[in-house]
Amino acid sequence: MRRAHDAAQSVRDRDAAQSAQDRDGTRQHLGHPSAPPAALNAETMPAIVETAIQVAMRQGQFDDLPGAGKPIPGLGDHHDPDWWIRRKIEREKLTGLGPPALMLRMEDRELGAQLDALRRESDVRAVLEDFNRRVIEARRQLLGGPPVVTKPRDIDAEIEAWHERRAAARAAEPSPPEPRRRWFRRG
Numbered sequence: 001m002r003r004a005h006d007a008a009q010s011v012r013d014r015d016a017a018q019s020a021q022d023r024d025g026t027r028q029h030l031g032h033p034s035a036p037p038a039a040l041n042a043e044t045m046p047a048i049v050e051t052a053i054q055v056a057m058r059q060g061q062f063d064d065l066p067g068a069g070k071p072i073p074g075l076g077d078h079h080d081p082d083w084w085i086r087r088k089i090e091r092e093k094l095t096g097l098g099p100p101a102l103m104l105r106m107e108d109r110e111l112g113a114q115l116d117a118l119r120r121e122s123d124v125r126a127v128l129e130d131f132n133r134r135v136i137e138a139r140r141q142l143l144g145g146p147p148v149v150t151k152p153r154d155i156d157a158e159i160e161a162w163h164e165r166r167a168a169a170r171a172a173e174p175s176p177p178e179p180r181r182r183w184f185r186r187g
Contacts (some may be wrong), residue, residue, distance in 0.1 A: 012040075012048070082146045099145040100138040107131065108150045115162050116169075124162050128155045 040048065056062060080086065082102055089098055089106070111131065118124050132152040139148045 100134070100141065101146040101148040101150070104131075104135055104138055104148065104150040111153070112165075115158065116165055118162075121159060121162075124159055125155060128153050128158055 082099075085098060086102060086106075088094070089102065108131075111127075115124050115127060118127065132155070135148065135150050135152045138150075141148075
């Protein structure tokens with residue numbers, strides 16, 4: 001934005017210099033038609049800005065900008081009305097801050113990994129019960145803010161999925177090597 005502003009300023013400076021030459025008569029004898037000085041108003045502003053952008057492009061001021069040729073992050077994702085605060089929380093790595101609706105959404109995304117780190121079924125059940133309690137409590141709040149779209153989890157289904165993930169992880173683990181037998185015995 002600053003580059004475009006600087007380019008527009010250089011165009012205005014050039015126009016002012018040319019109009020000064022016109023008043024002096026130095027350009028008249030060279031065969032240049034005299035142009036009226038550019039007035040900055042609502043009608044001429046688009047033309048001035050477009051000229052400034054074209055001049056800046058020719059000068060290469062838009063080359064090597066950060067993010068050039070890369071897709072815009074988050075474009076094409078599902079519509080999230082609270083995208084700005086979610087990105088701020090993720091970028092700043094903030095924890096415990098924000099509306100309960102957003103905090104619950106973030107926790108809901110990471111809940112599977114959190115459950116997989118637990119070893120006992122009673123711990124998994126306690127985490128799920130606490131999560132469901134907070135979701136229901138957030139839905140009852142009338143403090144404003146974004147709506148709570150996070151759903152409570154089915155505890156029995158989640159525990160069954162937890163058992164299946166643990167069994168799959170155990171099956172994927174390589175078996176420990178058998179101890180080597182010595183070829184001689186002490187007696």
